[in-house]
Amino acid sequence: MSSILITGGAGFIGSHTCLQLLEEGHYLYIIDSFVNSSPQIVERIERLFSKGHEKFEEQFNLIGGDIRDKILIENIFKSSIENKHAIEAVIHFAGLKSVEESTLNPSLYWDVNVGGSINLVKIMEKYNCRTIVFSSSATVYSTDNKCPLSEDSQIKPSNTYGQTKVTVENLLMSLYNIKGEDWKIINLRYFNPIGAHPSGLIGENPRGKINNLFPYLNQVASGQKKELRIFGNDWPTKDGTCIRDYVHIMDLAEAHCLALKYLLQKGKSDFLSLNICTGKGTSILELMRHFESVNSCKIPYVFVDRRPGDIAISFASNDLTSSTLKWSPKRNISDMCIDGWRWQQLNPNGFEK
Numbered sequence: 001m002s003s004i005l006i007t008g009g010a011g012f013i014g015s016h017t018c019l020q021l022l023e024e025g026h027y028l029y030i031i032d033s034f035v036n037s038s039p040q041i042v043e044r045i046e047r048l049f050s051k052g053h054e055k056f057e058e059q060f061n062l063i064g065g066d067i068r069d070k071i072l073i074e075n076i077f078k079s080s081i082e083n084k085h086a087i088e089a090v091i092h093f094a095g096l097k098s099v100e101e102s103t104l105n106p107s108l109y110w111d112v113n114v115g116g117s118i119n120l121v122k123i124m125e126k127y128n129c130r131t132i133v134f135s136s137s138a139t140v141y142s143t144d145n146k147c148p149l150s151e152d153s154q155i156k157p158s159n160t161y162g163q164t165k166v167t168v169e170n171l172l173m174s175l176y177n178i179k180g181e182d183w184k185i186i187n188l189r190y191f192n193p194i195g196a197h198p199s200g201l202i203g204e205n206p207r208g209k210i211n212n213l214f215p216y217l218n219q220v221a222s223g224q225k226k227e228l229r230i231f232g233n234d235w236p237t238k239d240g241t242c243i244r245d246y247v248h249i250m251d252l253a254e255a256h257c258l259a260l261k262y263l264l265q266k267g268k269s270d271f272l273s274l275n276i277c278t279g280k281g282t283s284i285l286e287l288m289r290h291f292e293s294v295n296s297c298k299i300p301y302v303f304v305d306r307r308p309g310d311i312a313i314s315f316a317s318n319d320l321t322s323s324t325l326k327w328s329p330k331r332n333i334s335d336m337c338i339d340g341w342r343w344q345q346l347n348p349n350g351f352e353k
């Protein structure tokens with residue numbers, strides 16, 4: 001059992017990962033500002049946790065606050081030492097993730113994603129905690145690369161969001177290069193996480209404008225939105241719509257547990273970037289047809305103009321991740337559509353009543 005700080009642990013990927021880490025017996029400190037999540041996640045995770053109320057109270061500590069708040073982060077490290085559960089590693093999810101918003105409000109994105117990360121690693125250094133798993137993204141890759149992408153494909157993000165992710169990867173690389181400090185670092189480059197916990201109790205709960213395809217699909221299927229707007233039907237793909245590499249959120253959560261275990265067991269410093277993907281490309285129309293078929297529903301849709309910044313095809317190889325972490329995705333597109341739709345049906349308004 002280890003003590004782990006999880007930033008952004010109330011969010012979509014963070015909440016699913018926290019549940020798996022709790023089941024593995026880890027002691028968690030979670031910091032989240034709830035800018036894109038809800039404190040109601042606590043009650044849901046507790047309901048899913050198999051070891052009972054007392055263990056949950058002991059292992060799960062959620063602190064509301066911002067990763068840019070130096071005093072707060074430092075106090076979390078201090079109190080972990082006082083409680084004899086000194087933080088050994090960090091999983092760093094907290095950040096803003098809309099490509100479009102990052103273009104409209106770049107200074108906010110640099111401040112939260114990069115400024116917040118600098119604040120975090122400075123305090124980690126001070127408290128001798130030098131193990132970190134960082135949430136990076138497929139957006140770090142150049143749009144000129146051929147698919148499947150591999151970890152050594154060209155890095156050249158085409159938007160501010162992707163630039164902030166590369167900058168944090170570079171920051172972590174410079175820490176790894178400090179002689180004698182022994183940083184252990186994994187950047188997980190996620191492709192397109194969708195789906196939900198099979199119970200339907202936790203899932204993606206975006207606040208404000210929906211930017212990702214799957215929550216949109218869910219809302220059209222449930223009648224909350226009139227139709228799915230598909231951005232372009234003239235892409236150079238088999239059916240003219242964009243191709244992406246969708247990965248089940250439960251598989252993604254498992255990858256975090258394995259990445260953490262890998263680093264904690266590692267006797268010396270390390271720096272790795274790993275793709276978290278299935279290696280399979282699925283077009284938007286294919287995903288939609290799958291969703292309709294496994295959930296017996298109809299999705300009205302319209303084609304609209306391409307979105308600036310989109311690319312035709314993005315999928316990647318997970319060979320390096322599989323051989324390093326002994327991870328491979330266990331769930332398929334049908335599982336993603338069934339589990340994601342169950343979450344929507346049970347929680348039409350997310351965590352709000």
Ligand SMILES: NC(=O)c1ccc[n+]([C@@H]2O[C@H](COP(=O)([O-])OP(=O)(O)OC[C@H]3O[C@@H](n4cnc5c(N)ncnc54)[C@H](O)[C@@H]3O)[C@@H](O)[C@H]2O)c1
Pocket residue numbers: 007008009010011012013014031032033034035036037038065066067068092093094095096097112116135136137138189190191192193212
């Ligand atoms: N979901 C995706 O498609 C995807 C793909 C690639 C990378 N990522 C990255 O993975 C991470 C997690 O993504 P997610 O999908 O779970 O998003 P999410 O928005 O559901 O989770 C992020 C969490 O961080 C919190 N947060 C944001 N700013 C904060 C701040 N300043 N201080 C404290 N907490 C803050 C939010 O409230 C939220 O709970 C993000 O860094 C994101 O950029 C996500």
